[in-house]
Amino acid sequence: MTWASVSWLGVxxxxxxxxxxxxxxxxxxxxxxxLHAVEQHYNHVQTLKLxxxxxxxxxxxxxxxxxxxxxxxxxxxxxxxxxSPAGKLFLSDGKDVYLYNPGSQRAEKxxxxxxxxxxxxxxxxxxxxxxxxxxxxxxxxxxxAGTWITAYPKSQNLVYTKVEFLASPDxxxxxxxxxxxxxxxxxxxxSNQQLNAPAPPSLFAFHAPPGVEVVETGQ
Numbered sequence: 001m002t003w004a005s006v007s008w009l010g011v012x013x014x015x016x017x018x019x020x021x022x023x024x025x026x027x028x029x030x031x032x033x034x035l036h037a038v039e040q041h042y043n044h045v046q047t048l049k050l051x052x053x054x055x056x057x058x059x060x061x062x063x064x065x066x067x068x069x070x071x072x073x074x075x076x077x078x079x080x081x082x083x084s085p086a087g088k089l090f091l092s093d094g095k096d097v098y099l100y101n102p103g104s105q106r107a108e109k110x111x112x113x114x115x116x117x118x119x120x121x122x123x124x125x126x127x128x129x130x131x132x133x134x135x136x137x138x139x140x141x142x143x144x145a146g147t148w149i150t151a152y153p154k155s156q157n158l159v160y161t162k163v164e165f166l167a168s169p170d171x172x173x174x175x176x177x178x179x180x181x182x183x184x185x186x187x188x189x190x191s192n193q194q195l196n197a198p199a200p201p202s203l204f205a206f207h208a209p210p211g212v213e214v215v216e217t218g219q
Contacts, residue, residue: 034149
């Protein structure tokens with residue numbers, strides 16, 4: 001899996017806990033109310049449904065654009081249904097994660113807990129990331145009615161070096177931009193967010209298409 005794929009794994013671990021520790025020490029006081037608004041928006045959500053589009057760019061590689069619908073359910077369950085490319089699926093049942101690409105004869109399976117120390121940038125969306133513990137040097141810039149927040153991780157051993165996310169005044173995350181150690185860029189746009197949308201447990205069970213082998217992989 002690419003580091004972009006691994007970052008999706010962190011969503012599961014973060015959504016499983018469903019709490020965001022207050023991150024105030026060392027942060028600009030002007031940022032704290034906005035972080036609090038984000039926490040309040042997502043902390044008590046049991047399920048979430050939204051549309052996403054993602055763009056991945058890396059030096060020397062063509063731009064990759066994908067889109068679809070994301071479903072999440074505590075604890076630790078998620079389903080990325082892709083409309084482009086149609087048939088692609090990334091799913092967690094709370095214990096294992098599966099990645100399937102259309103036309104492939106295999107689906108990749110790995111343990112969810114392998115990603116628990118990832119602290120993926122998308123934790124901003126789901127509410128567990130400890131801002132104070134994981135990040136330093138917060139800054140903001142306005143964009144329309146929203147505010148971009150930029151943060152740099154304290155650790156230099158992560159796959160990303162900078163995270164930026166656009167938050168609306170009510171704490172809704174609309175965009176997330178992630179810069180990788182390899183100077184790659186992973187950008188997400190979220191829309192049509194539905195808090196506590198219908199998302200039954202059966203939605204998060206992986207069923208391999210006929211003829212597709214499930215292969216266990218490391219992170």
